[in-house]
Amino acid sequence: MSEAVARAASTGPGLLASLAPLLRTWLPRQRWFAGKGRPVSGFSLVAATDLLPPGGRLALLHLLVRAHQPEQRGDCYQLLIGAREALPPRLAPALIGQVRQGPLAGRTVYDAVYDPRPAEVLLEALRSRARVGWLRFERDPGHGIAPDLAPRVVGAEQSNSSVVYGDTLILKLLRRVAPGIHPDLELPLALAREGCARVPAPTGWIRAELGAEPYVLGVLQPYLPGAGDGWERALRGLAEGADFTPEARELGRATAEVHTALARALPTVTLGPARLEPLLTGMRARLDAAVRAVPALRPHAPGLRAAFDALAGHCAAGHTWTAQRIHGDLHLGQCLRAASGAWSLIDFEGEPAKSLAERRMPQPVARDVAGMLRSFDYAAHSARPPAPGTWATDCRAAYCAGYAEAAGHDPRADAVLLRAYETDKAVYEVVYEARHRPEWLPVPLAAAHRLATAPS
Structure with missing residues (x-):
């Protein structure tokens, strides 16, 4: 039709x-x-x-x-x-x-987006809760928007575009859009209702009322002036020879607090055989496709497949897990450290290549944890001069320890689940780097070797 x-x-x-x-x-x-x-x-x-x-x-x-x-x-x-x-x-x-x-x-x-006058038009529409054709500009009644905030576009964008207004607010305009509930608005609103201060609460949002399901087009949130993302801070710390493990521990605490609040705010499900099997099927299919696309991965394939088989065996033995709403694309670049030292998590849209329905599926928190653990590996590889040999290992341990302090359970305690998700992430990275950044391919290949040879 x-x-x-x-x-x-x-x-x-x-x-x-x-x-x-x-x-x-x-x-x-x-x-x-x-x-x-x-x-x-x-x-x-x-x-x-x-x-x-x-x-x-x-x-x-x-x-x-x-x-x-x-x-x-x-x-x-x-x-x-x-x-x-x-x-x-x-x-x-x-x-x-x-x-x-x-x-x-x-x-x-x-x-x-790069012109101040149109950017001012968008902010004024949000401030006045305008209705323009099929567009709906909405805001939280509890958050006012000051007039005359000077706009400037944020240059370093990937899948979206952002405009900062007077170092007070930031508007993220989604570029690739689809009808339906968007997690980048849904999850921060849910966290705001729970009083979770680790995620900036939405001030306003833009929707298009077209058909049964609206399109979410943009989200306005408080801007954190002087904040730096975790990737920048990690590389700066490495360049200066500073110890990043305290920061990694605090990042773990922040992640756990967000996960705990999401589990309170939104439904959770039990991950048993029926729900786990489609996840395992996807993991195995991605591994098979990666081996075909990147021959260098072939020697590691049996060991990587064993990680998924071990998770299937745990499930067959009666183990179940809790699945809930998570960040979905967590890494150091999705974390901001304010001048006060507090860490925040941002960008809850999930992996942009996936459908909204896939991004909104409950998942074990181990998926977010695995993403952050992989990010430490990437930071260590990117450092100039090279990071000390134990830097990534120490940061990974500190992150998990901080998570355990806030959540009451250590993600490393379920080593089989965490290994499966970290393996799936590394397989994705192998394909991505082979296609887009071949010079980075040794990073996920080294992780593939480590994961393939890890004890069951």
Whole structure:
């Protein structure tokens, strides 16, 4: 069935046709475009809304556009398109191109996220709880938004775009979007209700009311000025010869506090044979695919498969585990340390390549713990000069010890479960590095060797 189109009258049916030749070139170059390596065969318009009155010197359009690629329907992307008669030099990096036909003919279009004026429009809409076409700008009644906060775009983005307002608030605009409940809004709201201070509580959010399930498009949260992420702090500590284990211990405590609050706020399930089998099937399938894609992994495959077999054997012997909502993509870069020394966890959207339904599935907390343990390995490899040989091992131990202090149980106590999840993560890393960063491949291969030879 064809997708219904929500369109403001002023955008007209010729809008997408006029933009398509420019988007075909521009979109695949964006860091947040998920379909790299495959040509874009066409576009379809999901929704189009004027955010400024048409006919002015600056046109501002909010678009949801589906990019079609061979053998798949394609992903839907959120685009904020600005149109001017001439582009100021400061906006040159945001250039998309000049439109030759349609309602924007003769104008230059660009990614308006980089323009302060459109960023101000978004914040004012959130402040006033505006309803613009199919867009709903909402905020927590208990959190006011001050006017006249100067915006600036955050440069180091991967799967989304963020704008900071006056070092007070940060708006994350989701780029690849889908209808349904989004964990990057759902989980911080749930944690706020539990009073968990480890995660900034959402101040506002943007949704598109299209059909039975809305699209979550953006989340506004408090900005932590002067905060540095865990990756930066770990590398700085390594460069300065500082001991990072106290920080790792506090990170473990922060993770455990978030997990405990999520288990209170949202339902948990028991992971027995019926629920574990699909997880194990996925782990084994990913290992088989990785061995085919990266021959260097083949010598380790039997030992890695043994990690999954051991978990299956535990389950067959009657062991069960608790599964709950978790972060889903936890690593050092997803943790912020404020000037006060307190650690926060951010970016709860999970792995962007997975569907919303997959990201919202309950999982054992061991999956988050495994992600952080792998992150220590990566930090040790990235350090210049090289990290001491025991640095990653010491940080891993400190992190788990801190987790145990806050949660009352040490993730290392269930070594079979933790090994299976760390193995699955390392297998994913092997494929990723082989495809995108071959020079990094030795990092997950070394982990694969360690995990494959670990005692059962």
